[in-house]
Amino acid sequence: MNSFLSTLLGWVGLAPPRITCARRVWQTGVHELARRTRNGTRESGAYLLGRRRQNGTHDILEFVFYDDVDPKALATGIVTIRETALPRLWEICRARGYGVVADVHVHPGGYGQSASDRAGPVMPRAGHIAFILPNFARGTPKPGAIGMYEFLGEGRWHDHSRSGTRFLKLGWS
């Protein structure tokens, strides 16, 4: 959809959300991210895999936790993505027929991006989405209370956080 039309439809609440996720998948995944912080002693994160629908919306279908792909990913307390983990990720994507829709990681406090979050997108390609969950993901944070950032390339990001469920919609399916 061209961007003027989608902006217009967004104003009147008719644009399809950029990303959707079944409520059960979101709640289970976010709960698991909170658990993997080990009572808030380290950050955790996941690749969010899924598919693109014909209307352009991307469906999140599965959380793939960083520490499952790379046992050392959480070792320093801050999420560290190592190149060596990527072949394992592509293998999972191929086996499922999914792509990487977005990534998500938790913060101890608020959901603003850190300097290193801005400097090092997990997937360094324009259009990639990074979610940040506050307070070590305690209480299963939802759209409207989480960070939602789109990488635009060349170190630039767009902050969609205030769009809430118009950007990331949790559904029942």
Ligand SMILES: [Zn+2]
């Ligand atoms: Zn961060």
